Amino acid sequence: MHYKTIAELSLALQQREISSAELTRHMLQRIGRFDDRLNAFISVTEERALAQADEADRKIAAGDAGPLTGIPIAHKDIFCTQGVRTSCGSRMLENFISPYDASVVERLQQAGAVMLGKTNMDEFAMGSSNETSYYGPVRNPWDTETVPGGSSGGSAAAVAARLCAAATGTDTGGSIRQPAALSGVTGLKPTYGRCSRWGMVAFASSLDQAGPMTRSAEDAAIMLSAMAGFDERDSTSADRPVDDYVGALGNDIRGLRIGVVKEFMGDGLDAGVATSVQTALSEYERLGATLVEISLPNAGLSVPAYYVVAPAECSSNLARFDGVRYGHRCEDPKDLEDLYKRSRSEGFGAEVQRRIMIGTYALSAGYYDAYYLKAQKVRQLIADDFRRAFEQCDLIAGPTAPDTAFRLGAKADDPVAMYLSDIYTIAVNLAGLPGVSIPAPMSAGMPVGLQLIGNYFDEARLLNAAHRLQLATDWHRQNPGGF
């Protein structure tokens, strides 16, 4: 039953083949049995899950159920969950019990989804391998000696190993799409502003966006339908109607113009990944889409621009973790400065400290124009590149990540190499566009992600195209052995 998608499980629940309580217990058992090998969960909320499952079963019995009613999911531990520890993968928030629910958590709960627990992640979402978590690295179910990608690595691994039907993630520079690619699942980063950021612990506010991680594009459409929408508590959330993502899945894609990014198919791309992506693109042609070569001439600037903008915003966003009101506080501070220094040095890991320092430097008097302001200009150039590209095509396609999953520790001491894991995903965040990673054919037994990028608020078309490929292939139906 854990091999089923949300769409399939929903049908089984409606037809009373199974109850949500049974399904939830089954998933909890799987977590208990397999998570020692993966470390995908930081917290498992069994009691809450079973209570929600009972509630869902009552709704189903009353004929008051939606597509997510009774479906067991997990939340990345970056989303505030009332009464439950929200650690953000950090020692800083090891003891932080959130007094409120994030907007996305609230919406999924209202849709009837059951929360199994909170998934592991790179500390404060800063990382591409899930090795920066204070709670230990997450392992890739396809090969537990490799990383699942990051920062939403726990969510990716949990979905890949079928420990939950779906999970939420967040994506600032690729944190949904890259782990989705490395772990062989479907991961969607919506348009900036499509999902409310209320209650999502901020990393880089102008880039952060929540999205679903699922077994299929259809499931992503079901999840996004619940997650998306205007929220007056988030001034940057988009006040526009939510499209019918599920309804659009059936649309024909014949004549769809897919732009293939020239700059993403050259140097730095692993040969096996390139072949796999080409195979997926050929399949689109077979389905009636047209491939056009497009260029994003400024894409090469996206990693440096990102590593100014994101750390700058993070250096300010993480200032609130000061040991004063909540979170980690050092023992016996001798004065205020000591309280700040030790609480933050002890509470934050090396990568978080590195980015706070980079960001503080970039915003300093005398450097602001050369770094932050220039990076913002680069952002505009990148957005302009995409705007021109979308004059020639409806969707853009390419690899999600340059390589398949790498071994644990392989890049841990080389931050620049690690940062390049997101070379194909970052531009999408800088422009604020929606992007999805879906499984392409495996390369040497490891998953590969095909990235599709849509125009602003064009998630319906994006998911439609992803769904049509999944109808025609079984690449997304592959399962890692041993789980």
Added chain:
Amino acid sequence: MQWETVIGLEIHTQLATKSKIFSGSSTAFGAEPNTQAALIDLGMPGVLPVLNRDAVRMAVRFGKAIDARVAERSVFARKNYFYPDLPKGYQISQYELPVVGEGSVEIVLDDGDVKTIGVTRAHLEEDAGKSLHEDFHGMTGIDLNRAGTPLLEIVSEPDMRSAKEAVAYAKKIHQIVTYIGICDGNMQEGSFRVDANVSIRPKGQAEFGTRAELKNINSFRFLEKAINFEIERQIEVIEDGGKVVQETRLYDAAKDETRSMRTKEEANDYRYFPDPDLLPLEIDEAFIADVMATMPELPDARLARFQSDYGLSTYDADVLTASRPLADYFEAVAEIGGDAKLAANWVMGELAAALNRDGIDIDASPVDAEAFGQLVARIHDNTISGKIGKEVFAAMWAGEGSADAVIAAKGLKQITDTGAIEALVDAVLAANPVQVENYRNADPAKQPKMIGFFVGQIMKQSQGKANPQQVNELLRKKLS
């Protein structure tokens, strides 16, 4: 050497919104610590600010009141620094693009000359909380009730040349913000806080000297004292061969001195950048028109109107328009009393004296404008004389009821019956034959003064109730 002082002021006005600038928490003063601090005010992980429209409305209102440019597009920026009562580790403020641009106000100097003081800008920002150092035995308490209260920071040009000018400018801004209802103006509670940038330079020199910023000033009197102390200190430093350093200095009212708080070297690099959680603030014509529709009459316009409509002197009009509650009070009294000049004399005289004596604000006056207006009406219609009016007012102040009630209860109604007054006059003349004789034989130039004796006697007999004009008329007739 002759020194010239250069002063610029930064005034933080707390805006009188019901809720905070980025959250729905109440802004009421004096609540139990941390009872008016919700998720956003506490800087919880994951919370986001949402701009309070009323705060923007008030900022625009101020901009229009000083004839400043209101920015079509302004930007909120983060000012980053660590302090325990600053929950997010940054203050949301405005930096490069403030909501209100250049404007100006006029102040009247001691010699009656008018001077224009430039306002550089005014921007919206959130207040911090409070650190409480008492009662915590070696620790510090944090109260975040005030965190997120909206402030409009009004920055002047360095246009003032003396402490007196600075005070006049600060009072002018105070008058404007309280008139247009965007600030309660309470300096003790910190609703209106003035920081002064003070420097000196040799008279005739074009460039400015190094400035010190004076903080912790909570009254106009202290503003004047703090600046004057600082001027003397700077002159002394320079004349002793030293240099003024750029620094922030705290004013200590108890010792009447300023002392160094931090120097420029210790100052924070605030690392301002646009707040990515908030969209740029866009203000269109319709919004401004809406604000203008509810703009109250400004003090300068009211001053002019009081002179033209009520025939008041510049001085009287200036006193009566000093604050909006006073001007409103006066206008109500003039309306009910039926005589604006009489109303002005009574408001500025008896009422002001009583308020002053008891230390009461006009809004809290035990005799409200309607009651006071009725008193003035009774004087105006000759029911009582001005002298009796004072007695009636004292009784009203003591809570003995309305003017009419006091007059009736005490039998203070003026005697205007000619027959009764004539009887009094005849009796007094009959009782004082010598004085009558003297009067009749006196130089006519001295007679008006001598008649006072008979008036006094008659008023004494009537216990002050006889109408003085009638008494005078009758006396002149009978003594001629």
